[in-house]
Amino acid sequence: MALFPRRIAGRYAMLGRADNETISLAYSDDLYEWSTGATIIEPRWPWEFVQIGNCGSPIEIAEGWLVLTHGVGPMRNYALGACLLDRNDPSKLLGRMTYPLVRADATERKGYVPNVTYSCGALLHDRTLILPYAVADSFTTFATMPVDRLLTAMR
Numbered sequence: 001m002a003l004f005p006r007r008i009a010g011r012y013a014m015l016g017r018a019d020n021e022t023i024s025l026a027y028s029d030d031l032y033e034w035s036t037g038a039t040i041i042e043p044r045w046p047w048e049f050v051q052i053g054n055c056g057s058p059i060e061i062a063e064g065w066l067v068l069t070h071g072v073g074p075m076r077n078y079a080l081g082a083c084l085l086d087r088n089d090p091s092k093l094l095g096r097m098t099y100p101l102v103r104a105d106a107t108e109r110k111g112y113v114p115n116v117t118y119s120c121g122a123l124l125h126d127r128t129l130i131l132p133y134a135v136a137d138s139f140t141t142f143a144t145m146p147v148d149r150l151l152t153a154m155r
Contacts, residue, residue: 002057013090015067017053025091040091041083047073047100055080056121061147065090068122078116079103080133082150095154102143104135111136
């Protein structure tokens with residue numbers, strides 16, 4: 001689960017994966033009681049067919065809420081992606097990556113948990129995304145990408 005960094009329309013908002021397969025959006029007036037949550041993102045592409053989840057809290061940018069995701073595809077391969085939600089109504093999906101942003105390459109597949117890239121969140125510096133992530137539960141590294149390039153990769 002990941003809280004949005006500010007209230008939306010006066011309510012707290014949170015992303016989660018209550019059904020172990022999709023990303024849902026829930027709201028609360030007091031942080032103690034939460035709505036059931038509605039599914040807003042379902043697995044769609046081969047690299048996320050098994051399940052999709054968020055990686056940390058959404059990041060607010062001028063275009064909307066940038067949400068980093070992890071998808072689980074065939075053979076339990078974990079890859080990282082991203083999507084964009086509407087700033088005022090995050091139940092509206094504005095765009096998402098059709099291909100992974102980050103995935104383990106041939107030299108990074110071996111480790112404690114093979115074929116896995118995973119992140120717990122990212123930072124934004126000006127318009128550059130700084131994405132720390134782990135590979136095969138064996139080491140960590142990071143990637144950087146201009147937000148404009150990331151948004152261009154979404155449909």
